[in-house]
Structures are given as structure tokens and as C-alpha cells.
Amino acid sequence: MRTRLITLMLLCAAIFTLSTGCASHEAGTTASAGSVNPSAESTAMAVHITDFAGRSLAFSAPPVRIAALSNGDLNTVYALGGTLVGRPTSSHVAVPEAESVPQIGTTHSIDLEKLALLQPEVVLGNEPLNSKDIAAVESVGSQMMLTSANSVDDIKRQIELLGALLDKTAKAQELIQELDARIAQLQSAQPADQPRALIVYGAPGTYMAALPNSISGNIAELVGFTNIAAGYPSLENYPQYAQLSTERIIEANPQYVFIMGHGNPEEVTAGFLTEMERNPAWNSIDAVVNNRVTVLPSDLFGSNPGARVMEALDTLQAIRSKAAAP
Numbered sequence: 001m002r003t004r005l006i007t008l009m010l011l012c013a014a015i016f017t018l019s020t021g022c023a024s025h026e027a028g029t030t031a032s033a034g035s036v037n038p039s040a041e042s043t044a045m046a047v048h049i050t051d052f053a054g055r056s057l058a059f060s061a062p063p064v065r066i067a068a069l070s071n072g073d074l075n076t077v078y079a080l081g082g083t084l085v086g087r088p089t090s091s092h093v094a095v096p097e098a099e100s101v102p103q104i105g106t107t108h109s110i111d112l113e114k115l116a117l118l119q120p121e122v123v124l125g126n127e128p129l130n131s132k133d134i135a136a137v138e139s140v141g142s143q144m145m146l147t148s149a150n151s152v153d154d155i156k157r158q159i160e161l162l163g164a165l166l167d168k169t170a171k172a173q174e175l176i177q178e179l180d181a182r183i184a185q186l187q188s189a190q191p192a193d194q195p196r197a198l199i200v201y202g203a204p205g206t207y208m209a210a211l212p213n214s215i216s217g218n219i220a221e222l223v224g225f226t227n228i229a230a231g232y233p234s235l236e237n238y239p240q241y242a243q244l245s246t247e248r249i250i251e252a253n254p255q256y257v258f259i260m261g262h263g264n265p266e267e268v269t270a271g272f273l274t275e276m277e278r279n280p281a282w283n284s285i286d287a288v289v290n291n292r293v294t295v296l297p298s299d300l301f302g303s304n305p306g307a308r309v310m311e312a313l314d315t316l317q318a319i320r321s322k323a324a325a326p
Contacts, residue, residue, distance in 0.1 A: 049165055052127040052157075053146045062167040063121035067142070069107045072149055072304030073124040074098055076159055079175060079307035080168040086118045092299055094308060116140040122165070149304035150240055151218040152183070152313075159307060175307060182310055183222055186317055190224040195320070197225040198254040198287070200244070201302070202261045202268035207244050207275075214240035216260060216301045219309070223316040228252035250281050256319070257287040258294050260301040269295050294319060 049057040067086030068074045071094065074087050078095045086104035089111075093099050102118060105111040107126045110133055115123065120142050125133065127146035137144040145165070147158045156176050163172025197220055199210035209229035210217045217227050217240070228249070232242035261268035276282045276293075287293055299305065300312040 047165060047167070049145060049161065051146045051161070052148050053131060055146065057122070057143050057145055059121065059143075059165075062165065065119065065121045066124065066166075067104055067115065067118060067120035067122070068124040069105065069110065069130065070124070070126060070304055070306075071299060072155075072306030072308075073147070073158070073162070075306035075308045076155075076162050077124075077166070080159070080163055080166055080171050082162075082166045082168065085120050086114065086123075094299060110137070112136055112140055115142060124162075149215055149306070150213055151215060152179070152222060152309055154215075155179075155304070155306065155309050179310060182313060186223060186313060190320075194224050194226040195255040196228050196252060196286075197256040197258060198228050198249060198252070199258045200260070200272060201241055202259065202272050207272055208235065208238065208241035209244050210260075211240055211242055215304060216258070216296070219301070219312050220258070220316060223313060223320050225256065225316070225320065228254050246279065246281055250285060253285050255286045255290070256292045256294070257285075258296050258301075258316075260296040261298050262302045 047059040047062050065085045068084055069088055071088055084101050087098050087101040088106050089103040104114045107129045123137050123142050123144045125144050125146050127148045134144050149155050159172050159175050163169045199216050201208045201210050212221055212227050212230050229242050235241055259269050282288055305312050
């Protein structure tokens with residue numbers, strides 16, 4: 001009788017342990033974007049994402065086959081400890097591990113045949129540029145997650161969202177905390193005076209002034225420059241930029257001119273510098289007189305730098321510090 005009783009007790013204990021363990025596994029862990037919108041939730045079994053366009057995406061597990069259409073997303077994925085099966089078509093990649101990854105086009109032109117061959121679970125695209133491509137991407141069996149980066153806060157939200165997607169929430173929070181600490185350090189060390197700056201964004205055939213609501217404009221203000229284009233009317237199709245006005249630029253007399261290019265940055269930059277040389281009015285502004293016309297790295301300022309935004313901040317801070325030195 002005693003042996004039977006002991007056996008029964010052991011059996012009950014085993015059943016209790018098994019049921020408790022199953023319940024714990026099903027509950028999993030949750031990573032949320034908190035008050036940030038877009039948001040994400042992840043568990044050991046599933047990931048639910050709300051992207052920058054307010055679209056809901058669901059995955060049965062954190063995706064491992066990921067493709068990115070911008071270097072900013074590429075930088076962030078690798079900074080979080082992830083990898084890609086498809087990367088943007090680009091001659092320059094800041095992450096050596098990604099150089100051998102197949103190229104799939106850009107936010108402006110996606111190679112759907114390559115996507116169909118690579119079969120990524122999710123493609124990282126831009127809001128609003130890639131909204132029109134959602135159906136095409138879904139037709140080859142992938143989901144598209146849209147993000148945007150018009151400010152450092154946007155990049156922090158991107159990091160948080162991708163951290164949840166990859167089940168790397170702890171690493172995402174670490175990157176965000178490092179970025180917040182660096183910004184606080186930069187702002188605490190700023191002198192009272194804020195030099196006037198013009199930020200020129202060039203694409204083939206056109207030049208625009210970057211506004212404060214652009215990523216480059218936001219970085220410049222965080223570092224301590226005053227954007228002379230802050231009051232310029234934004235362009236309808238490019239609300240982060242404004243038409244260049246020589247008259248207004250001469251009147252504002254910027255102490256610094258920053259130039260960044262997109263598409264073919266070297267050609268775009270050379271074209272703008274030539275235009276400046278041809279226009280005598282530019283020769284009178286402080287930035288030209290004092291040789292403070294700087295070409296910014298296109299991969300940090302001409303597009304979303306992603307997790308490399310710290311490098312962009314430090315690049316402008318070095319110029320700002322030099323200006324403040326006696």
C-alpha cells in the first residue's frame with residue numbers, strides 16, 4: 001500500500017511540473033514599444049508588429065530571412081546582432097559582414113526577381129516611398145515592413161521596432177540608451193552661440209535646402225547649429241526640404257554651408273560647387289569667405305544612417321567644436 005501511495009504522489013508531481021512548464025512556455029516573453037507608435041510585441045512563439053504606416057504584421061517566430069532596401073536598415077539590423085539575406089544595391093557598405101549579401105535594389109527600384117529567389121520573410125522598406133510596392137512584394141511571398149527616418153527620434157523608434165522583430169529588445173534598448181546619453185552630452189557642452197548653417201541636399205538635376213524636420217536638419221540642430229532655412233516653405237512632394245533661394249541665403253548669411261548628395265553624391269556635389277563658383281553672390285557669404293563649406297558623407301547624411309546616427313552626430317560636433325575653439 002505504501003509503495004502505491006508513493007508512486008501516486010510522484011505521478012501527480014510530474015503532471016503538475018509538466019503543466020506548469022507548458023503554461024510558462026506558452027506565456028513566453030513580451031517586448032513592447034511602450035508609448036512609442038509604431039509598436040511591436042514579441043513572444044517566444046510569435047511576433048506582432050505595427051509599422052510606421054500603422055500596418056499590422058504577424059510572424060509565427062522572429063524572422064531570420066530579412067531583406068533591406070536602405071543602408072540605414074542594414075546598419076541597424078547588424079548593430080542589433082542580426083543578418084540579412086538581401087541588401088540594398090550600393091557601392092558602399094559600412095558593415096563588412098554584409099558585403100557578400102545579394103543586392104536587391106533600393107527604395108526607388110526593387111528587384112522582384114531577386115526577392116523571389118531569396119525568399120525573405122520580411123522586406124524592410126520606407127514609408128511612404130515603398131507603400132506602392134507592398135502588393136508586389138507580397139506577390140513573391142514576403143511581407144513588407146515600412147519605417148521612416150526624418151529625425152533622431154524616428155531612428156530610435158526604428159531601433160526599437162527592429163529589436164522587437166529580431167527578438168533583440170535588450171540590445172535595442174542598449175543602443176537607444178547610448179544614443180540618448182551621447183545627445184545629452186553634446187547638448188550640455190554646447191556654447192551659447194549657435195552658428196548659422198545652410199544644409200544643401202542634392203540629387204541629380206536638383207538642389208534643395210534641408211529643413212529642421214529632415215534627418216540632417218534635426219542632427220544639425222541637436223549639435224547646436226541654427227538652420228537658416230527653418231522658415232522656408234516646404235516642397236509639396238518633399239516636405240522635409242525647401243526650394244533654394246539665393247536671395248534669402250545671401251540675406252541670412254550662413255556661417256557654414258553643408259552639402260550632401262544622393263544618387264551619385266560625388267557628381268551632385270561637384271555640380272553644386274560649380275554653381276556656387278559661377279554665382280558671384282555666394283562669394284560674399286561668411287561660409288565662403290571663411291572657407292567653411294563642407295561636403296558631408298552621403299551615407300551618414302544623404303540618407304538614413306540608421307544605428308550609425310551616432311557617427312553623424314559626432315561628425316557635425318567635430319565641426320561645431322572647431323568653430324567654438326578660440
